[in-house]
Amino acid sequence: MLLQMDADRAENVPDQTPVKAAEGARDPLSAGEQMWNEFRADLWEFLPWLAAGVGIFLAFWLLAVILRGVTSRLATSRGVDRSLGRLLAKGVYITLIVTGLIVGLETAGIDMTAAIAGLGLTGFALGFALKDIVSNLIAGVLIILYKPFDEGDTVKCGGFEGVVKRIDLRYTFLENEGDDIFLPNSKLFTDPIVVKGGTSSPDMRPEMAAENPPPPPA
Known part of the structure; x- marks a missing residue:
């Protein structure tokens, strides 16, 4: 009788092993x-x-x-x-x-x-990389507010000359004999310029005359 019970237990052991393995295999899926x-x-x-x-x-x-x-x-x-x-x-x-x-x-x-x-440190690095763009934007705002020249004036700056067609935040657009000239506003704001026209702000005229004195008489 005891031998028969041991034989039955031995037969049941292999049947339980695959069941446990299958249960373990279902855990990752769950x-x-x-x-x-x-x-x-x-x-x-x-x-x-x-x-x-x-x-x-x-x-x-x-x-x-x-x-x-x-x-x-x-x-x-x-x-x-x-x-x-x-x-x-x-x-x-x-x-x-x-x-x-x-x-x-x-x-x-x-x-x-x-x-x-x-973004604090990143913004500092980005601001340093975009300093030229920022300076052009600030110069554009100041040019628009103080109006050293206006649309329709003829402006000469750094070897470039043309009629002012439009003043934007980053660039001032000039036209010279059909050619379009894009001058950065920072250059126009810091470099000496010659303005030919009578539409700009009169308050800025003396300063321009001082920066760009007329040539001495021959």
Whole structure:
């Protein structure tokens, strides 16, 4: 009787081993399914906030486009200088776009405070790399505000001469015998220039005359 029971136990042992191996093989699959389910749940929870953030940004973008046109038309109707009007319109547009981007990202759940803090060193390096662009932007704003020359004036600077067609934030566009000349604003603001025309600000004329004295009589 005992021998018969031992034989039965011996027959049952090999049958249990594959079952345990199969159970062990199913564990990684269950973990993968659990990770996928968690990711899918988080994604479905995040999508409404992402859609809300995109909607807010698009609303700010549409508002920026509308207000840019309104600002430009108001500046023209009030007799504001065209370059200054473009500067004001562009400032309104950029301000609303940046605001919409920040609000949209915050709505989507992205902590902009931590992101801005993390960009401190990166922003310093980026600012150093873009120092020429920044100097042109600042010079463009100062040129538009102080108006050492205006559109329609003939300007000579650093061997380049032409009629001013447009003053932008980064460049001043000249035309000379059909050729387009793009002069960086920083060069126009720091280098001596000769202005031929009577439309620029009279307050700047004495300074220009001092920087560019007339040639001595022959």
